[in-house]
Amino acid sequence: MPNYAPSPPKARRRARGLNAPPRAAITRRQRGNTPRPPQGRDVVHDPSKCPALPDLRPRLAKREGAHKYHHGHAVVLAGGPGRGGAGRLAARAALRVGAGLVTLACPPEALAENAARLDAIMLRPLADAIALAALLEDDRITALCLGPGLGLGAATRDLALTALAADQATVLDADALTVFAADPEALFDRARANGRAVLTPHGGEFARLFPDLACRMAEEPMDSPAFSKVDATRAAAARAGAVVLFKGPDTVIAAPDGQLVLDPHHRERGAPWLATAGSGDVLAGLIAGLAARGFAPFEAAQIGTILHVEAARRFGPGLIAEDLPEQIPAVFRDLGL
Ligand SMILES: NC(=O)C1=CN([C@@H]2O[C@H](COP(=O)(O)OP(=O)(O)OC[C@H]3O[C@@H](n4cnc5c(N)ncnc54)[C@H](OP(=O)(O)O)[C@@H]3O)[C@@H](O)[C@H]2O)[C@@H](O)CC1
Ligand SMILES: Nc1ncnc2c1ncn2[C@@H]1O[C@H](COP(=O)(O)OP(=O)(O)O)[C@@H](O)[C@H]1O
Numbered sequence: 534m535p536n537y538a539p540s541p542p543k544a545r546r547r548a549r550g551l552n553a554p555p556r557a558a559i560t561r562r563q564r565g566n567t568p569r570p571p572q573g574r575d576v577v578h579d580p581s582k583c584p585a586l587p588d589l590r591p592r593l594a595k596r597e598g599a600h601k602y603h604h605g606h607a608v609v610l611a612g613g614p615g616r617g618g619a620g621r622l623a624a625r626a627a628l629r630v631g632a633g634l635v636t637l638a639c640p641p642e643a644l645a646e647n648a649a650r651l652d653a654i655m656l657r658p659l660a661d662a663i664a665l666a667a668l669l670e671d672d673r674i675t676a677l678c679l680g681p682g683l684g685l686g687a688a689t690r691d692l693a694l695t696a697l698a699a700d701q702a703t704v705l706d707a708d709a710l711t712v713f714a715a716d717p718e719a720l721f722d723r724a725r726a727n728g729r730a731v732l733t734p735h736g737g738e739f740a741r742l743f744p745d746l747a748c749r750m751a752e753e754p755m756d757s758p759a760f761s762k763v764d765a766t767r768a769a770a771a772r773a774g775a776v777v778l779f780k781g782p783d784t785v786i787a788a789p790d791g792q793l794v795l796d797p798h799h800r801e802r803g804a805p806w807l808a809t810a811g812s813g814d815v816l817a818g819l820i821a822g823l824a825a826r827g828f829a830p831f832e833a834a835q836i837g838t839i840l841h842v843e844a845a846r847r848f849g850p851g852l853i854a855e856d857l858p859e860q861i862p863a864v865f866r867d868l869g870l
Contacts, residue, residue, distance in 0.1 A: 589836060590868045592828075595631060604633030605675035605825030608668065608701075609818060610659065610692060611639040612682035617647050619681030619707065622811050622854050623818030624654045627678065629861040630822035630840065638668065662691035669699035676702045678821035680709030681814040690719075697723035697730060702824035702833070706733045706817035714741035717773075725774025725789075731830045732769075733778045733817050743769045767793055776830045778820075780813060784838055788831040796838050804845035811854030816841045818858070840864055 595604060607627040611620025620637055628635040638659035639647050647656050659665060668674070677696050683689040685708055693709045697720075705720075710732060713720040720742070724730040732742070740747035746768055749760040762785050770777040770787035778786045782803060784796035819841055823833035844860035845852055847867070 589839070590870060593631070593836075593865065593868065594870050601633030602673055604631055605822075605827060606634040606636065606671075606673050607632040607676045607678065607818075607821045607825035608636045608638055608674050609681075609821065610665070610677070610679040610683060610696075611637050611643065611647065612684055613640045614643045614646055616682045616684065617643055617650070619811060619814040620683075621647065621650055621654075622814040622858070623678050623681050623706075623821065624651075625855075625858040626815045626818030626861070627676075627822030627825065628654055629858040630819045630826075630837070632676070632822040632825040635822070635825075636674075638665070661688065662695040665692055665695045666699070669696070669701060672700070674701055675827070676704070676821045676825035678704040678706070678817050680704075680706035681817060683708040683712075685712050693720065694723050697727040699727075702729040702731070702821075702830055703727060704731045704733060704817050704821045704824065706813065707738070710734050710738045711741055717742045721773045721775075728774070729824075729830050730773075730775035731778060731820055731824070731834050732773060732775050733780060733813065733820065733834075735780045735813060739765070739769070739779055743772070763793065763795070767791065776834050778816075778834045778838065780816070782808075786831070786834045786838065792831060794835055796842065804842045806848070806850060806852040807842070807845045809853055812841075812845070812852075812857060815854050815857040819861075843867075 609620050609624040609627060611617045611624070617639060620639065624635050624637045634655065636655040636657055637647055637651060638657050641658040641660060644656065644658050657668075659668065669677070677699075679692055679696055680689075683692070689708050689712045693705060693712065696703045710720075724732070734742060743765065746765040750762060750765045752760065754760075762779060762783060766777050766779040766785040766787040769779070770789050771791070774789050776786065776788050778784065782805065785793065786796075787793045816837055820833045820837035823837055824830060828836060840861060841857065843864045844857045847860045847863055848856045
């Protein structure tokens with residue numbers, strides 16, 4: 534049986550894992566005709582293999598002579614005492630990706646806990662949605678991230694609706710999505726009016742907001758073509774009037790006007806180590822940080838996804854969510870920034 538791939542040098546074989554077979558041992562017939570999904574041992578960092586990255590270099594550099602407010606101010610809402618980790622992860626990511634300022638806003642009773650954990654990230658107490666509306670009158674705040682660790686009470690719902698009534702770009706994740714499971718239209722109405730919202734559901738959250746689309750995806754095709762994750766994400770973005778980033782090993786991002794991208798890393802550059810608690814919170818923070826810097830929501834979602842995967846690949850096995858923001862400077866250096 535012919536082999537289609539040349540035998541890689543010993544060092545690369547070793548880098549794939551001590552027990553990994555040489556690539557030459559895996560024939561096209563054994564793999565099938567479709568590309569083989571990424572395996573843990575394939576996660577070897579080589580940024581030159583990501584075609585999207587060099588194009589981003591000039592756009593991600595900070596402008597000479599600009600001060601911190603020129604790079605935007607992101608606000609991340611965090612949960613109550615003992616539940617602030619997710620918000621802190623998002624805030625750290627927003628700051629690392631280059632927002633000029635990041636503020637973590639939390640319930641007053643969680644202030645001491647967060648103060649003990651934060652330095653460069655600013656902190657302010659935020660009692661409720663009324664206080665949020667007042668905060669968002671400051672037009673130097675350019676993006677907001679909410680949902681991670683916020684909980685599923687009425688307060689989260691009020692915060693999300695208030696955020697979407699303001700002018701800032703808003704990233705909604707986790708509990709800020711799940712809390713609308715009973716009436717997703719309330720969320721979509723506000724998101725449509727806002728026009729700058731990004732929703733970042735994982736599979737469970739997607740099914741809560743778009744149960745009919747999730748059901749169609751799960752159905753066996755009978756006499757019509759299969760309804761794919763791509764179809765579902767596009768339909769979700771049109772319905773929600775927001776950018777929808779449907780997470781997973783095969784992330785799909787769609788805008789309400791029908792624009793759509795697949796994670797450019799999918800299959801070619803997988804990062805299975807991202808399947809770890811809090812990595813989605815980091816992604817939400819990256820997108821909010823990029824939106825704060827002035828990237829349009831659809832672009833911020835794409836670039837955030839690329840940087841997230843690159844950061845994971847750069848760290849490799851053993852990754853935990855805290856490691857992701859700390860890899861961003863190295864990813865930027867790889868880009869020549
Ligand atoms: N460090 C911290 O502080 C962290 C805090 N966190 C905070 O915790 C809160 C809860 O968020 P969460 O995502 O853990 O749980 P939740 O939304 O209730 O859904 C879980 C259920 O959904 C389903 N499911 C289906 N597909 C799925 C998929 N692709 N990926 C994942 N789930 C999928 C699956 O059910 P199954 O399909 O297995 O029946 C599963 O049991 C939220 O505030 C978040 O920010 C976390 O971010 C972690 C780090
Ligand atoms: N097997 C996988 N391969 C690549 N990326 C993955 C995989 N599993 C999850 N991810 C990514 O990891 C992140 C997980 O986000 P999420 O489910 O919201 O986690 P959390 O709520 O714990 O932060 C998403 O960006 C998702 O695309």
